[in-house]
Amino acid sequence: MVNPFGERSDLIVHSREPFNAEPPSARLRERFITPNEAFYTRSHGPVPPLQEATHRLRVDGLVATTLDVTVGDLRSCFPERSVLAVLQCAGNRRAEMNRLSEVSGDPWQGGAIGNAVWTGVALHDVLRAAGVATGTGLHVAFAGCDACVIDGERFRYEASIPLAKALSPEVLLAWAMNGETLVPAHGFPLRVIVPGYAGVRSTKWLERITVQDAPSANHIQARDYKLVPAHVTKQTVDWERGMTINEMPVNAAICEPAPGARLAAGPTVIRGWAMASGRPVVRVDVSADGGESWGQATLASDDESPWSWTFWAAALDLAPGERQLVARAWDAAGQTQPADIAQVWNFKGYLCAAWHRVAVTVR
Numbered sequence: 001m002v003n004p005f006g007e008r009s010d011l012i013v014h015s016r017e018p019f020n021a022e023p024p025s026a027r028l029r030e031r032f033i034t035p036n037e038a039f040y041t042r043s044h045g046p047v048p049p050l051q052e053a054t055h056r057l058r059v060d061g062l063v064a065t066t067l068d069v070t071v072g073d074l075r076s077c078f079p080e081r082s083v084l085a086v087l088q089c090a091g092n093r094r095a096e097m098n099r100l101s102e103v104s105g106d107p108w109q110g111g112a113i114g115n116a117v118w119t120g121v122a123l124h125d126v127l128r129a130a131g132v133a134t135g136t137g138l139h140v141a142f143a144g145c146d147a148c149v150i151d152g153e154r155f156r157y158e159a160s161i162p163l164a165k166a167l168s169p170e171v172l173l174a175w176a177m178n179g180e181t182l183v184p185a186h187g188f189p190l191r192v193i194v195p196g197y198a199g200v201r202s203t204k205w206l207e208r209i210t211v212q213d214a215p216s217a218n219h220i221q222a223r224d225y226k227l228v229p230a231h232v233t234k235q236t237v238d239w240e241r242g243m244t245i246n247e248m249p250v251n252a253a254i255c256e257p258a259p260g261a262r263l264a265a266g267p268t269v270i271r272g273w274a275m276a277s278g279r280p281v282v283r284v285d286v287s288a289d290g291g292e293s294w295g296q297a298t299l300a301s302d303d304e305s306p307w308s309w310t311f312w313a314a315a316l317d318l319a320p321g322e323r324q325l326v327a328r329a330w331d332a333a334g335q336t337q338p339a340d341i342a343q344v345w346n347f348k349g350y351l352c353a354a355w356h357r358v359a360v361t362v363r
């Protein structure tokens with residue numbers, strides 16, 4: 001099954017092969033834990049047909065003992081762990097950047113994000129069992145078995161993270177999502193989950209983990225998913241100077257009402273999500289006048305996991321006219337979001353975390 005959403009008609013499909021699709025924002029706000037059938041999918045190539053019984057994972061590189069294991073071996077050798085964590089594409093909200101000036105990549109609206117309970121084993125347990133090397137400057141690369149084609153180049157998917165993050169307890173090799181076996185589109189039978197990092201590091205269809213002294217040289221790691229300044233173009237980009245996108249910035253989105261909604265004057269409730277990659281979201285401000293004046297939303301606090309998102313809601317009293325609703329979140333370090341898309345625009349359309357603005361008509 002390539003399309004894990006079933007026959008839902010409200011889906012925003014960016015491409016069929018590979019299958020890239022997101023739910024409308026309002027669907028995301030229905031449940032704090034995103035149901036599997038409402039969770040975006042983002043793949044660079046076709047979903048590989050894999051079987052759990054025969055699938056093998058190799059752990060090699062700077063380890064004392066190379067491991068070659070099945071998912072069953074992982075289940076029986078290591079304690080099971082679960083983490084509630086957001087998975088978000090680095091290109092989420094990219095469509096808003098397109099309105100300023102065109103960016104490359106699928107025009108994700110606000111739905112390339114979801115919050116799920118991931119279950120599997122801790123990566124650090126597996127790395128320790130292999131006798132992982134110690135030292136600074138080491139990296140852990142995750143290879144999938146899917147073949148991607150980008151700019152005419154065909155290659156296996158691979159991404160890496162620093163060893164220090166790989167040894168953090170929240171990083172999992174996961175086989176289940178919200179208590180159900182992963183479906184093929186989400187990485188069956190085994191994927192990496194790197195809470196707090198952009199989705200690109202969470203390799204699906206995992207077949208190899210390599211401990212090495214440099215980041216992966218793969219296209220995905222070396223010539224993509226990097227943040228560059230606004231003046232850099234596809235023609236002038238020097239990928240080595242780009243910043244590797246790992247942690248995601250504090251961000252918030254209005255899920256309801258939808259852009260272009262027609263609302264009755266008077267009290268209206270606006271709702272959305274906010275997240276800050278491991279730091280608590282401490283405040284969400286909302287405005288009904290484009291950011292001239294602000295009030296505070298109520299947070300549906302979540303003590304369960306620092307990797308989860310936060311839901312928020314606010315009551316606004318709307319006067320008739322064209323109104324611009326705005327939301328911005330603050331994290332526990334007192335950091336908030338930039339006001340304008342122009343401050344964060346980049347030709348790849350990554351990390352769109354400017355104030356979220358939704359235009360509505362009030363009568």
Ligand SMILES: Nc1nc2c(c(=O)[nH]1)N[C@H]1C(S)=C(S)[C@@H](COP(=O)(O)O)O[C@H]1N2
Binds near residue numbers: 043088144201202
């Ligand atoms: N093997 C493999 N892993 C992958 C990808 C991919 O194309 N191939 N896409 C990555 C990207 S860019 C994102 S945002 C997440 C999306 O995970 P999902 O489809 O389960 O939502 O998977 C990541 N892992």
Ligand SMILES: [Mo]
Binds near residue numbers: 042088089090199200
């Ligand atoms: Mo992504």
